[in-house]
Amino acid sequence: MEPPYKSLAELDRLIHEPARLAILTALSSCRSADFLYLQRLTGLSKGNLSSHLAKLEVAGLVTIEKGYVAKTPTTTLSLTKEGRSGIERHWKRLGRLRAAALEWQPES
């Protein structure tokens, strides 16, 4: 049986990076969230969060909409269809890895 840690290399690094995993996990739990909410949730600075969101947008995982709410500029983020299926696949993969790691016994 192949050691499960070899399967770690198959994980999507774009999604698995901790900040982006937190962002995608949050967005998978709602229709959309604004920049302020994600910033508070992740603890990232504006610049850092913007950078992560830009990468996710380029990869087609999130959409970024800029608008106004009562004259206040807002940035709203939501997952694309690919983003939703991507994070779901990632969670299933993590689940399988965890199950495999719990069952795995090193060859003596």
Next chain:
Amino acid sequence: MHTMNPGELERIRSVTSNYFFWQGLRWVPLGLVIMAFGLRHTTWWPLAGAWEEVFLFALVVLVMAVSPLIGRYYRRTFGQVRDDPEAHRRREVVKWFFVYPLMTSSLVIDLVFKPALFVTGPVWAGGILAYRRSTGRGRPHYLVASLCMLVLSLVQWLGFVEPGRRMFSVFGLVLGAIYVVGGLLDHRELCQILRPVKEGQDGAAV
């Protein structure tokens, strides 16, 4: 950002999915109104006649006026989340077709039949636990709130308070206090999860 563990990610999911319910300050004004109505039929109530009606009316109006302001505060301070109604369809069905009718029935039973055991106590204790479970867990104070509701049943059963109007006054006071204290503690827990970020410092999430 540090490596996230499954517990932290689950918390992100729970809070985001149930963001509205974690905005505890929303419940505080309602709690004060419930406490006022509970207090109304006790000897501690200081007002009488027209002043009583005016006060209660003004309190209800104040709560309705404050509610949107609290919503704006959360939007501006913590951000905004648009819910996914499909994700909570089961909860809404169970809530409106099972839990709420059960809780209403228990009130009617206690009001009309005045049984020895205050039925509303354990039923609403279960309702509080169901609420906590269905809105993202965490918030251990709801376990204490549930226990308080159970204790109410004992208070009547042991004869400390007679069934009927007096018991409902005590129930109103306890329920109102649960809304107020629970709401403040919900808000506190939300503040610990959604911490302000100082620019230039990338803190850890959740």
